[in-house]
Amino acid sequence: MHAILLAAAIVLVQPAPAARDDAPTAVPLLLDRMAEAVLSADAERYLALIDPTEPEFAKEQENWAKDFVERPAAAFTLELDGGLLFEMDGGNAAIGTLTMRWRMPERPERTVQHPARFTKRDGAWRYGGEAWKRVEAPDGSNVALYLDDALRDVAASVIELLPEVREHVNAGFETPLDHVQVVKVYAEMEHLQASIFLSYEDALGGWNEPGESIKILASPRSPARQLRVLLAHEYGHVATFSMGDRATEIPWWVAEGAAELASERYSGRTGAEAVDRMIRQLAEQGGLADWDQLSDFRNTRPEHGMLVYKQGQHMLGYVSGRFGRTARNQWIARMTRGETVDEATRGAFGMPFADLDREWRASLLAATPGDESEER
Ligand SMILES: [Zn+2]
Known part of the structure; x- marks a missing residue:
């Protein structure tokens, strides 16, 4: 089990009652519909239930869905553990602890749990992915996302290290990229694997695909040297993938x-x-x-x-x-x-x-x- 405690990490404000009232029934229904779409290997139906506001998350979910179509799961459920907490934004964003449980054919059951964000857009609740906390570079050039407060310092190191790593790799591949780079810092390999594909089970320390965020696995004790190696490898993918539209x-x-x-x-x-x-x-x-x-x-x-x-x-x-x-x-x-x-x-x-x-x-x-x- 990988319990990531929601604890007191989320700052609560008084929500707008009108919007929040429907969430306790709407979000579990949303989760059921997501699970049905996964089990029927229907990517289009699944992706219609996702909040696509963050482009990297939208791309990650698109690839995630492509995989469950090609390699359907034998079992899949999504459950909220406990209630929902509401963020600002007029009660149109809620956070709950999400448990995803699934089994690939002839493989053991797997479980991942993390704080998840749900947003109400155009009158319907949608899944927004992990309820990340963020560290942002002062100039806005890079963003590091993390869940567990124990990884806040690692996320801050990522922000410190990225400018030099990006400069080095961009020089090497002659790719003067200046987009805002998003790095998601995962504490658990099972969680990182599950975020890639349901079928993914190889050991790994990092991940990137065209249009996705850089994902790295880190612990509160990850030394800067190791983070640099990980970031340079993954940013190397970002740079080379940017060279053409058939990079995959x-x-x-x-x-x-x-x-x-x-x-x-x-x-x-x-x-x-x-x-x-x-x-x-x-x-x-x-x-x-x-x-x-x-x-x-x-x-x-x-x-x-x-x-x-x-x-x-x-x-x-x-x-x-x-x-x-x-x-x-x-x-x-x-x-x-x-x-x-x-x-x-x-x-x-x-x-x-x-x-x-x-x-x-x-x-x-x-x-x-x-x-x-x-x-x-
Ligand atoms: Zn690689």
């Missing part, structure tokens, strides 16, 4: 390799060196994978999970050293616009991908390490 289709190893490259500076110099040693050793032992085995997020064998990141990172580093930052970025950008890795390699580097791969593999068996440029 790029090979998985390209996406993760680029994100690992983005955080390399913060992993310490031993990070890149350790990856180089590991990949060379695997090359000697015949332990590397074919790229098409690392390309599809949905169909990668579990034992190849680490190679998606590390073999990808090594190739991205190799490409950076050999062709330079700008050509590498054009190569990634071509893929985010729908080119295959072979088309992008021909377009950006003037060679087929098979040749690039062959030369990369040969470089791994060479006596001296390849070009390890500092700023890649």
